[in-house]
Amino acid sequence: MAELSFNILATGLDWPTEKPGGLNIYYRSICKTLALRHCIEALVCCSEPPGQEPETNLTLSNISNPLVPMVRRQTAFKKYVHRATNDRRIDIIYSHFAPYAMGAARIALGKNIPVVVGFHGPWAAEMKVEQAGLKGRIRAAIARRIELQTYRLADRFIVLSRYFKKILQEDYGISPDKIHIVPGAADIERFRPAEDKMRLRKELGLPTDKLVVLSVRRLVHRMGLLQLVAAWKEVVRQHPDALLYIGGTGPLQEALETEIQLNGLEQNVHMLGFIPEELLPAYYQSADLFVVPTQALEGFGLVTVEALASGVPVFATPVGGNVEILTRFSPDFLSEDITVDALAKGLNLVLKHQERWPTAQQCRDYVLSHYTWDQVLQSVENIFFEVLEQKGRGKR
Incomplete structure (x- = not known):
């Protein structure tokens, strides 16, 4: 030492x-x-x-x-x-x-x-x-x-x-x-790409034949989860196999559950509740895409670099630190603004062109170089x- x-x-x-x-x-x-x-x-x-x-x-x-x-x-x-x-x-x-x-x-x-x-x-x-x-x-x-x-x-x-x-x-x-x-x-030892993503999904009870999109946030207004759920109604029209999983706890729990029901998204959006710290890397590794729909005051985006270190591309609103993280790596993964329409449009475009997504290794290498x-x-x-x-x- x-x-x-x-x-x-x-x-x-x-x-x-x-x-x-x-x-x-x-x-x-x-x-x-x-x-x-x-x-x-x-x-x-x-x-x-x-x-x-x-x-x-x-x-x-x-x-x-x-x-x-x-x-x-x-x-x-x-x-x-x-x-x-x-x-x-x-x-x-x-x-x-x-x-x-x-x-x-x-x-x-x-x-x-x-x-x-x-x-x-x-x-x-x-x-x-x-x-x-x-x-x-x-x-x-x-x-x-x-x-x-x-x-x-x-x-x-x-x-x-x-x-x-x-x-x-x-x-x-x-x-x-x-x-x-x-x-x-990011803790690059804890957060790294999965060796067997499908095995992890089975262990976590996630489907192996669907596109899994993840967002882990505190359930409060400025995190943008109500806007994300509203946007998901349009996303599933174009991508019916895309499933959204939301992890976290907070005062918006009931409002989010109501929004899911009102939009008829019970089969497309799933609330995971609190994710124990020891399971968080596995959830990152199991996802195809991570979403950060922040509406205000996002100083950095710790979850963004953790997901990238896990080999998972990140789509985010153009708020705070996420702009600085993603602009020089994958600018197409930033929505035009924070609205429901912009989230839906941006996500649908990204999901339509999965062949353009950065690879798991490219995501991780970016973090190793900068974060x-x-x-x-x-x-x-x-x-x-x-x-x-x-x-x-x-x-x-």
């Missing part, structure tokens, strides 16, 4: 073993990657303490219970960071969720410890999209105030796409020279070195 360079204190949200999702999966992945060469403690807020990650210099600390009020959780994070920075040398505060990072950033300011923020999206704007009405507006206003207070204390920002860099600049007033674009990555955790590690380390030297705390 390489000589340790940094002592990093990271603040996240949850851990994906308790609550799956793009932010939590990224947080675990980057912490485990950094722990290959550095000492890192990852602070989380879980109902049950998450198990430790073996064979790394990663320590997991559960700071509070997500069921207690937000103010109490924030206080618990601040007190823990205060003790930690008094007890030992901390080189970097690495934040991934603004509310839990606000107290840590204030402590860091007083101790000349650099704060690097991993920006995973505009928290307040996401609230507005998902929760309408007065309550949603009030919560969004509080969230924005917390974000602004936290981000004013940050020395550097790491974003996953040009799309999120633009949001930080225009919506939060962050200077562009503080923002670094470091795309996300691996080794590449992310090098970029993040360089940002840490830069900000440490700026603070007069440089160490190489």
Whole structure:
């Protein structure tokens, strides 16, 4: 193992073993990657303490219970960071969720410890999209105030796409020279093409004689699954053998089931529910096509690179990071816009010309060239070195 360079204190949200999702999966992945060469403690807020990650210099600390009020959780994070920075040398505060990072950033300011923020999206704007009405507006206003207070204390920002860099600049007033674009990555050992796709389908109870299209998303409005189901009615008119499988849980479960019934798609669209983490690679490998129908605020597209690493082409709406991922690889797999009509038109065109699809190896090679955790590690380390030297705390 390489000589340790940094002592990093990271603040996240949850851990994906308790609550799956793009932010939590990224947080675990980057912490485990950094722990290959550095000492890192990852602070989380879980109902049950998450198990430790073996064979790394990663320590997991559960700071509070997500069921207690937000103010109490924030206080618990601040007190823990205060003790930690008094007890030992901390080189970097690495934040991934603004509310839990606000107290840590204030402590860091007083101790000349650099704060690097991993920006995973505009928290307040996401609230507005998902929760309408007065309550949603009030919560969004509080969230924005917390974000602004936290981000004013940050020395550097790491974003996953040009799309999120633009949001930080225009919506939060962050200077562009503080923002670094470091795309996300796929675990290329877990996600790889299937050796026997039909055998996997049999094990998962999927048909071996149909075209299997998969989408795995949180069941919330901005993920675009209602639009995808509506579009599928037109897709099956031209491609009756195409089956859509939707994996995930969330508040739109009932609405999606109703939409399927209203469109008479019970034989063409199937809800898989929660897919356990250990089964996710097999579901990717079993699919012929993966669909990402996001309507808003897609910062990167972690599922996109995971599917590609598994050898599966990806069709997506032209939102956020997916534009940047797919434009230079398979631009024909981007729909014209986010509407139901555009989804239906784009999917029908792609399904009509399957002979033009990239091969499994081409999909994987693209990820190996651009989206691996080794590449992310090098970029993040360089940002840490830069900000440490700026603070007069440089160490190489």
